[in-house]
Structure formats: structure tokens, C-alpha cells
Amino acid sequence: MPRKNNDAETGYEEAVSELEEILAELSDDDIDVDHLAERVKRATELVKVCRDRIAAARLEVKDIELPDES
DSSP states (O other), rough: OOOOOOOGGGOOHHHHHOOOOHHHHHHHHTTHHHHHHHHHHHHHHHHHHHHHHHHHHHHHHOOOOOOOOO
């Protein structure tokens, strides 16, 4: 998957999809050690993107005020 220039532009679903691709690559016994380090680094970046997106969504949900049920 082509990488976006800025992880701030990467959406949650896109990050999860790329993480799944990396996981599949890492499951391959023939992976090159240099490539392995690069992919693990990218996976770490994507996990941060996912965590940030979840945290932002939590704040948005928390800020939503429900109407009074009267």
C-alpha cells in the first residue's frame, strides 16, 4: 500500500488495513531482516495513528450532550 506523506492524513480504517498487510508480511518466514525492521517501525507508527484516532473519537463522543429526557 502506498504510504501517505503525513500520518495525520491517514484514517483509522486505512491504518488498520496497512497493519494487517504488515502482519501478513511478518508472518512470512522468508522476510529480509532489513525489511523486517522497516515494517516493524511502520507498524509502530500506525498503532500510534490508531490510538490517536480512538482518543479523538472518545473526546468527541464525550463532548456530545444528550438532550434532556423530560
